[in-house]
Every structure is written in C-alpha cells, then in structure tokens.
Amino acid sequence: GPYAVTGRSFLARIPEGWSYEQAASLPVVFLTAYYGLKDLGGLREGESVLVHSGAGGVGMAAIQLARYFGAEVFATASPGKWDALRSLGLDDGHIASSRDLEFEQRFLEATDGRGVDVVLNSLAREFVDTSLRLLPRGGRFLEMGKTDIRKADEVGAAHPGVAYTVFDLVEAGPERTQDMLVELLRLFEEGALRPLPLRTWDVRRARDAFRFISQAKHVGKVVLTVPRALDPEGTVLITGGTGTLGGELARHLVAEQGVRHLLLTSRRGREASGVVELEAQLTELGAEVTVAACDAADRQALAATLAAIPDAHPLTGVIHAAGVLDDATVRSLTPERVDYVLRPKVDAAVNLDELTRDMDLA
Template identity: 70%
Template sequence: VRATAHQGLALVQRWLADERFAAARLALLTRDAVRTGPADRPVDPAQAALWGLVRSARAEHPGRFVLIDAAGTGEPADALSGALATGEPELALRNGLLLPRLVRGGRADGTLSLPDGDAWRLTTDGRGSPEDITAEPAPEAHAPLGKGEVRIAVRAAGLNFHDVIAALGLDPDPGQQGLGSEGAGTVIEVGPGVDDLAPGDRVMGIFGGAFGPTAVADRRTVARIPAGWSFARAASVPVVFLTAYYGLFDLGGLRRGESVLVHAAAGGVGMAAVQLARHAGARVFATASPAKWDVLRDGGLDDAHLASTRTTDFAERFLTATGGRGVDVVLDSLAREFVDAGLRLLPNGGRFVEMGKTDVRDPETVARQYPGVRYRAFDLMEAGPERIGEMLADVLDLFGQGVLRPLPVTGWDVRQAPAALRSLSQARGVGKNVLLLPAAPDPEGTVLVTGATGTLGRLLARHLVVAHGTRHLLLAGRRGGSADGMPELVRELTGLGASVTVAACDVADRAALAALLGSVPAAHPLTAVVHAAGVLDDATIAGLTPDRLDRVLRPKADAALALHELTRDLDLAALVLFSSGAAQFGAAGQA
C-alpha cells in the first residue's frame, strides 16, 4: 500500500507541475481497485489507496484526472478508447463500461433474506435457476445426536459444481444430497462415542446441510482445522482435494512415471489434481481457458503441457507432444465432443475417470469403442465415511509437510449465494468459491475498539453498549485512560452495566497489539473488533510528502493488516474497519 501510494503521489505531482500538460487529463489504469458487485474479485488495498489519493487530487484540480479500473488479469486495451470518450472521471471495465452512481441504500438485488435463529439452510426447488434458492427451516439441525455424530456451528461452506447442478435442476438424484456438502466451523456438541472432540474445537470436513448456520456431521468425515487456517481456507479444501485424490489414485490408479490429463485445471478440483499428480511423480497435461494459463504456469506447468478448454484441439496437441502415445489417465469434467476428444488420448488403453454429471457414458459401450479403456464415472460420497476420513487425514498431512498449497479463495456472504453459484457456473474465477456465514457476537465475549480515546471511538463505544448490548469492552488508544473524556465515559458505560477496560496501545505496533490481544481473558474471549484508529494530517496534493502519507497510513492500514493477521484464527463475529469519506468522494486538502 505504501509503495503504491508513494509512486502515485510522485506521478500526480509531476503531472501537475509540468505546464505542458496543463490542458490534458491523466488517466490512471488500475486493477481490482473497486468492487462493482458480488462477482468481482476482492479489492486490492494498494490499488484502492491510489483511487483515494487521486480522488482528492481531482477535487483540487477538476478535470485533470480519470480513474479506470480493470478486473484482474483481463486485457482492457480494446475498451480504453471507449472509456476515455465518455468524459466520465471514474469507470470500471466489467464486460462493458460501469459508471459509479449514488443510489438509495437497501438490500442489493439478488441477495437472500435469512430467517432468524440458527436452524435453517439454503435449498432449491430445482426449477432451473440459482435465483430460486431460498432459506428454509431445518429443524433436523437441532435433532438429538446419534452415535458418532458432531453438531457444528458452520462459519464457511465450500461451493462445488454439484451445487450448480442442483440449483439448475439437473441433479439426477436431487433428494440424496441437496445443497452444501462441505464446510468448516466450531463444534457445538458431540454425540455418544465421540471422545476426541469437544465444544469449541475448530473442524472442517464433508457433511450435508453446510449452507446453513448449524449442521450435523459424521465424526469420521471431519478433522481439526490446521493452525493458522481461516474458516474460509478450511472450507475450500475437503471436496476439491478429496475428489482429486479419489479420482486420481483410488479409481485412476495413477502411478509415478505415468501421465495424466486434467481438464478445467484452473478450477478447484483441477488445481488440486495438478498438485497431487505432480507430487506423485506423474507427467501432467492440463486444459483451461487461455486467460487462466498463468495460474497453471505458477503451478509448475510449461506451455507444452497446456491447452484450451474452448476447443477439442487439446487431443491432437497432446498426442503430438507424446509422440502418439497419449496419456495413461484422463480426469474429466467436460461433456459431449470434449469427452470424445479425451477418449482419443488413450490410444493404448488407460483409465478415463469422469467427475462430470451432465454426460455420463456407459462403461461397456466405451470399452467397445475404445479398446483397453476403463471408463469410470464417480461421486466422492461413494467412497464412504471411512475412506473419506482416511483421505482427509492424508491430504492434511501433505499440507503439513508443505507439499500442497491452499487454493485461491473467493469468499461470498451467504446472502449472495445466487450470485456465487452463477459465477461458478460461468467459470469466472480460479480456485475455490466459499460461502461465509455470519455469526452473532458472543454475549459474554469482548469487543475491542481501537482509536477509542478519540471522538469517533468514544461514540462507538457508547453505541455498542446502548444499541447492541455489549457487556465487555476493551478500549484501546495511544493515550489510554488519560485521554480527555475517558474517565467520564468509563463511569457512564459501567453505570449501564458494561465491564470496561481501557488500554494505552499503539495498535500499529504489532508486538504491542499482540500483547493487548493476549490480555483478553479466556472467560470473555474476543468476539468482535472495531478499528477506528486514525491520524489527521491534512495537506494539499502539492504539499504532501511520502512521510506525511506514511504517518496517516500507519495507524489505519498497517494496524488493519496487523489486526487481520493476529485475529485470523479467532472466531470473530465481526471485524469492522472505519475509513475516510474523503477516500470515497474526494475532498480538497485531504489526499
């Protein structure tokens, strides 16, 4: 963030100081600086900081700057001339030109309304659209536990292609599984025979009903979350890595020295399969959209082992690359002519392992048409709970050894499930999509407010107690209890029934912040953080220096990153970050 802000400041100052450009506009092209909707990638904080800086510069120098944001690795060149021709000061390139406009606040189109309580889950009537998904009561989530069962408070749930199939009404057995088959969360209760888990343990695994706040799992199909993993990361692992593991090794029999074709290798299962196959010593060929090939190159594949999923040319390409030998195993997820092309890559026989659901072939017919080819379509759940547990343990051991790397994760609020499923169905991203489920603050937990000795911090502390019923507050500020108004605030909040601790802490000092977080009593664990710390150092763009930028960024951006990293393993209900309206709307003298 600092480096980008420094470079942006230097560029803007040089532009404004050069009289040759006095009548010209400077267009700055960024990537992922703004989020235009739920399908966008996460915002890049460094690029977003540049937008805030330039907005204030534009307020001081109207008509001199244009901000254009492109999505991810997309190539915006063709759209730039049209964007500049609009005369608009800000644009986003997202399958067309998007312009920022203020609208009345409220629930965004396509988001779901969730019922009260913790016994519901997302379901679909199978009419053929993700927009038909609804949240319905799930009383079975509170049913008495049977032997070997575990009740879990779900915090994140992985999205899989099966969920897309079910939402589109294409599931051949809609009553068997439903939506949501993997997740991560904390143990609420254990049933008879479960003596190695206890309430509060963080777990991940395969279980139904994961698209809801409470689910019941078979103990055999869940495992403890590794230290340092967020719930989102944990929820992104089970189905993709176990599907790849089961398909490659249990069914495909892949061995060291053999070759394998992995289709859709930039998706979740594909990326997992590439890692597992390479670790096993196999030669890996892969297909993906050409725009995603950089992801596969980062995974160790060269261009000779890459082809497009858009055409069937991959068959001839890889036959040529192997001198006509083809491959030993095909891990397939495509359909129609792409399946036929994949089968042609087994001219000497081999194993064709089908993960897809929309074009399942008859094994005997395939064997007659392609001698020596063993065709096997499968679903992970057929492995059974014992084998699922064994594979999950093996995969987590490989992560622990550093052999496997987590996939890129895109998180969606569970209320955005229709948009998330639509994005997955259109293969817009790479890696894994995960639904995030909100958790209510623990009424016995502690809420940390940073910058609490300032005016905003004191207002927030009072609001938390009066409006939200917070009973345990940790108020942090550089001046601690000696700040103006703090003794009076503590007396007021104590009188309202809250327990208040005031601490002197520079939250941008990572060691001091870690010590502060470590002081939170176990009886009242941290349940939420409100980051309101900040420093004002107003200046016009011409008078701004890198040191002045750093002075403002330190308590806001540096401290936010430290808070994120130091609390990522905690089960926080909320991490709220306050920013400046000047960064959103632009304000002269406040760059």
C-alpha cells in the first residue's frame, strides 16, 4: 500500500484544515529554506537577502521566512512568474529577472551600492559570479544548487570576507530537523507562514510531472498523488456492468481489489444475458451485488439510482463501461447513428460527472 517508514524525528502532525497534498509540499522546501537562512546564513533582522528562483518551492518558502525574520528581501524569477513574488509582498523594486544578469545593477541601485548580506542560490555559471559581487565583506553565499559547486577557499580569495557554503538539508540531522519542523508548524498556526501554491499529478504520470518541472513552468510545488484504495465498505458503480467488459471489471474489483459492494447498471438490467451467472460468481467471491436497469444517459434515472444506494455503503467509486457498437464506414454515417453511439458514452459521462463530483470518490 501507499505507506512509508521513517523515524519519528521526521514526523509532525498535519495542521488542521490542510490537505495531504499541502502537507506533502511543506517539509523539504521550508526546512531547506529555514536551515539555510537561519542555521547556516545566520540571517538577522535588518539584513538583506537575495533569493534566486524565488517562484520555486524553496524560493517562495525562503521569501516568507526571510520577511518573518525581519530581513529585506530581493528575489529573481522569470518575468512570467513575478506575480507570484508580488503575492508574497515584494514590490517591483525588489524583483528582477532570473534570465539575465541585470539583477546586479538593479539591486545595487536599490541598495545604494551596498548589495545584500546573504544570497540563497540555485543558479549556475555567470549567475554565481554576478551574485557574489553583490556581497560585501561579511556576506554569506548559500549554495543549494548541484550543478556549479565552487571551492570555498577559491571563492574567499576572489571575494575577501565572503563565506561560501554548500549545503544539503540532510546535513541537519534528525534532531535538528524535528526542532525546525516544530518551529515551522508554530509559524503556520500563527499565520506567519502560509502554504505554497501547488499543482498535483497522479504518480502514474510522474514522467509528465518531471517534464513540466524541467521546462520551468511551475510556481511553488509539484506534488505526486497516489490513487486512493477503494473502501471495501463503499459501493462501486459500474455502468454497462452486465456486459462483457463490465463483468470482467467486476470480477477483477472483487477478486483483486477487495471490493465488497457492487452496483451494476445497464439499460436491460437483470434482463441482460448472463446476469444470473455473473451475479453468482461475484457472490461466491464474497461480494454483495445489486443489478439495476438504468440508462446512465437519462439524468433523472441515473439520479434516482444513485439516491437508492444505502448510506451504510456509500458510493466510493465509478467505472463508466457503458457503450454500444454500431460499426460503419464514414460514408454511411448519419447524425442519428453517431448520436446512438455517443449518447450512452458521452451523455452518460457528463451525467456521472455532474451527479458525483461532490461525492468522496476514490
């Protein structure tokens, strides 16, 4: 099942009213930002910090934390994501593009030539060199990127008085991680911090999610979700459930997924061929089966069928297998024949969506 085993130091109670997706988006980014800015960077009230890639997960977390610590925050992001930075309280004078090097001059002007005290970096190559020039003696450069790691002594020689630190959250260790988690949750409960915008992808589409991230299209966090298992106490509706495909799906759900309550619908219901045998097989496998005559394309009939599902076994899953075949060449098609095929599939799908969208389905 969708379980993970970890030490208690890495666990914390999900805040009231949060979804699992919101909870999943919190730990890594906020812990990384907190550990970098506070533990390693020693960011203090009245100082200034430059957060690169400010519209990403760690970036948005860092901006919130730095503002809470009382620091002046500057950030970069692609221009199309600047609204995300503005939503965190940054004005345009504290925002620059992460696509070019103009942020150096922009932020020098904004600080009357002082630059910034801390840089939280995830960029590479000339962006690193440009950012280092913004740091005065006593400045701290925090490198969380993995693609352009420099040697601290060489950085120190080129930029006297600047501390260059490469870090990874795992270095914090279990005890410090737990302390930071507790502190972060306190800040969320007090309203000092707020969850990040996120986009969810089914874990089975992980490849698409990573492609989306690689194209730098996301703002905030991308979260992979695991399909929820079907509740054995709930009812699963299979439209077209008395047909060949519907019957195979029903057997699979009972034998392999542990489903114990099935509602099989079709236009003919119990008059359909093979229903008695199918019902007997499913019952022998341990399922309670209800067969109903219902045209899912008929909204009123479908609504009545759904309303008849007992409260003890509420609807928790829907499989739309209803459909008819009417093979024909393109030249012989008529609007009536097209409608005959599309009605049980498309109209029924619309009805199912509208009538169940507020239900807690797996």
